[in-house]
Amino acid sequence: MKKRVGLLLAIMTAFVMLVMPLGNTTHAQAADNSLEKIQKKGVLVMGTSPDYPPYEFQATVNGKSTVVGMDVQIGKKVAKDLGVKLKIKSMSFDSLLVALQTGKVDMIISGMNPTPARRKNVSFTHTYYQGGYDIVINKTDKAKYKNKDSFGGGTLGAQTGTTQYNAAKSQTKNTTVKGMTSQSDLILALQSHKLDGVAMEKPSAEAYVSNNKQLAAIPSDFNMSSSATSSAIAFRKGSTSLVNKVNKTVDQIKKENLVKKDYLPAAGKYLKTNTVNTSMTHYWKAFLTGIEYTLIITVCSVFFGFIIGIILALARMARGNFFKNLLRWVATAYVEFIRGTPMMVQVMFVYFGLGLFVNLPALTSGIIAISLNSGAYVAEYIRGGINSVDVGQTEAARSLGMSNGKTMRYVILPQALKNIWPSLGNEFITLIKDSSIVSIIGVTELIYQSNIVRSDTYRGVAPIVVIMVLYFILTFTASRILNYFERKMQHA
Ligand code: ARG
Secondary structure (H helix, E strand, O other), rough: HHHHHHHHHHHHHHHHHHHHHHHHOHHHOOOOOOOHHHHHEEEEEEEEEOEEEEOOOEEEEEEEEEEEEEHHHHHHHHHHHOOOOEEEEOOOOHHHHHHHOOOOEEEEOOOOOOOHHOOOOOOEEEEEOOOOOOEEEEHHHHHOOOOOOHHHHOEEEEOOOOOHHHHHHHHHOOOOOOOOEOOHHHHHHHHHHOOOOEEEHHHHHHHHHHHHEEEEEOOOOOOHHHHEEEEEEEOOOOOOOHHHHHHHHHHHHOOOOOOHHHHHHHHHHHHHHOOOOHHHHHHHHHHHHHHHHHHHHHHHHHHHHHHHHHHHHHHOOOOOOOHHHHHHHHHHHHHHHHHOOOOOHHHHHHHHHHHEEEEEOOHHHHHHHHHHHHHHHHHHHHHHHHHHOOHHHHHHHHHHHOHHHHHHHHHHHHHHHHHHHHHHHHHHHHHHHHHHHHHHHHOOOOOHHHHHEEEEHOHHHHHHHHHHHHHHHHHHHHHHHHHHHHHHHHHH
């Protein structure tokens, strides 16, 4: 038994050692042809987290939910000056830096401060905007809170991965600091009194307050360096030629004061108009798109997960010689490793980690990660199903001269699948719900769409209720269909 555990640990250690150097493969080690590469590609991919008005946020433009804001205007000007097209990729703020380092995006324009810690891993342009930090509170608490020091014994929220989150952690006393991925979730938590305040940049605080009459903004009085209150564009470390070129655009934006004269007023118009129709029925297209992507991810993951599950189940039952024993150990190590690591980490590893070698779209990465995860669980269902078939079936088939392979394929597997149909059905329904995990890499399934609707309408709870009902309709319908086929199989 000790030998087996040792071999299992050796296989898993080898896998981790193989993966470890991935994080050190940065584009900075390549010669700097960054400007030439972008102009040759013809497209500049901008990473942003569109929950931070007026920098970047969702608004309905010509009936379509679109990313708008001053950073988008800056991205468009940068792309125009480079003579390339702009493509915007939305994701959570704390995924942006890893997306840049793994080549998922070419630049980050997301109200990002060029702090010394970030400069170690990315190259920044000159700053294009100088802000400062406020704390958004419920207006009814205006008499209670004056600045960051008023929250002793209370809870202050800030977006994870941001400067304000670090400032709140280091510059408040006796205050619980709650980090959340989405700015919209923070505002929702504030409105439902789960938080006493939310720290963010002044322009963003003003935007949320102008769209939510029950909110107010107070000065944070955070002690911040100028790099922590300004915004700049981030490129991969060592992209000197590209940064130098884009600096010309940034310098022109500052010289002509385009942010204050043009970009902020334009963003403000969207802030006023985008709450024209905030009824959930107005966003039926967004929810329908979410359902479409949820079903695509689920059906593909169930199909590929089932194939992976059969292969793993048979591998885990291999015996007889060194090769078959090794196959069994590798399959066992895979199943234990996948079942022992969170699906969120697996999704991020496939999208960002494998992204160092092959540039997989977010949807493909999500389907691969969920299929690999589901395969490990389906393998156990199938193995249990095979073991549940009476051994007499194998003996009878073998006595008729059927080979092991034919016995498994024509006698054992069909009976095993009939026995595990309810487990496979549960796996399908679980995947409908688990598919929401890919929203962290920007796949536009139901949760992602609800975040868009929330930041578009500034309504927190309504979109959540809508997707709860939609998920229930999907899972309930799926379970009815699966039960129908299960009854048919029982009578077959
Ligand atoms: N300026 C802060 C930082 O760089 C927060 C930026 C948040 N941006 C966003 N789009 N959510 O850490």
